[in-house]
Amino acid sequence: MNCLPVTEADLHAYVDGLLPLARQAEIEAWLAARPEEAARIAAYRGQNLALCQLFDPVLDEEVPRSIGLPGRRAWWRGVAGRCAAGVLIAFLGGVAGWTVRGTAMQEDATRPEQVQLATMGPSAGPAAGLARRAAIAHVVYSPELRHPVEVGAEQEDHLVAWLSNRLGKPVHPPHLGQLGYDLIGGRLLPGQSGPVAQFMYQDTVGKRLxxxxxxxxxxxxxxxxxxxxxxxxxxxxxxDGDFGYALSAGASRGELAAIATAVYAQLK
Structure with a gap:
């Protein structure tokens, strides 16, 4: 028996875990034959995971007493859930204007360890979305043990040629061995409006950036x-010119600053 055609609704239901087991198996077989679609669905799952990590703690926060409503905890959970759903819809729809949580550091592009702190607001521009998408991609792929990259470092020439061709501009991975990180490979990812590249590195204890x-x-x-x-x-x-770069890791700001300096120097 031929399986039913796979629709976009099927794919979103698959991401959300809402399909019966039989239909889920059909979708997985369909994705196995379509690597680009599989990468897109993996990115959606990563977005779900990252959004849960960002917004789940809100569900346990106390509602301000000034609200003064009965059943306010349940009300707060409903509001938080609707906000998270709205953010997810905006993200998947490619809506610009994300506000990156945390702090922004700017001014001296060659000395990131000396930049001044400033709060990032909605006017932070295209770089804000770049940071969030990079963080989500890091969360999705860095824990992988068997398939962290599509092309390994042993095929670096092929990796560089492939990614340069897909991005339409020459790209190459910086070498960070002197900082304790070795290239393990890279992959092609779906961006907001086209392909992007991700290079992955690992140190001697298995920490990845x-x-x-x-x-x-x-x-x-x-x-x-x-x-x-x-x-x-x-x-x-x-x-920097035609390129946007984002370096992600579960590392301190100081360590990342040192690595960012080395990356910037090699990419100029």
Missing amino acids: TLYVSTEQGAAADTGFRFAQEGKVGVFYWI
Whole structure:
């Protein structure tokens, strides 16, 4: 018996875990034959996970006493749930204007350890969305044990040629061995409006960091380094000409600043 055609509604139901087991198996077989669609669905799952990590703690917060409503805890849970759902819809729809949680760091692009702190607001521009998408991609792929990358570091020449061709501009992974991180490979990811690249590194104890490279900003004005904290993931990010870069890891701001300096120096 032929299975039913796979619709976008089926894919979203699959991501949300709402399909019967038989239909779920059909969707998994369909995705196995379509790597680009599988990557897109993996990104959606990563978005769900990241949003849960960001918003679930809100459900346990006390409602301000000034509200003074009976059953206010249940009311607060409903509001938080609707807010999270709204954010997810906006994200999947490619809506701009995300406000990155945490702090922004800018001014001296070559000395990120000395940048001044400033609160990032809605006018932070295209770099804000870059940081969030990079953090989500890091959360999705860095825990993978068997398939953390699509192309391993042993095929670096092929990896560079492939990603450069797909992004339409030459890209290459910086080498961070002197900082204790070795390249383990990279992968192609769906961005907001086209393909982006992710390079992954690992140190001797298994801690991983990722470099997210995007050309979706176009020839945007250069920015200094900024720092955002997304849950347990720190992100240093900046825009340089045609490229947007975001370095993500579960590391301190100081460690990421040192690595960002080395990355910036090699990519100039």
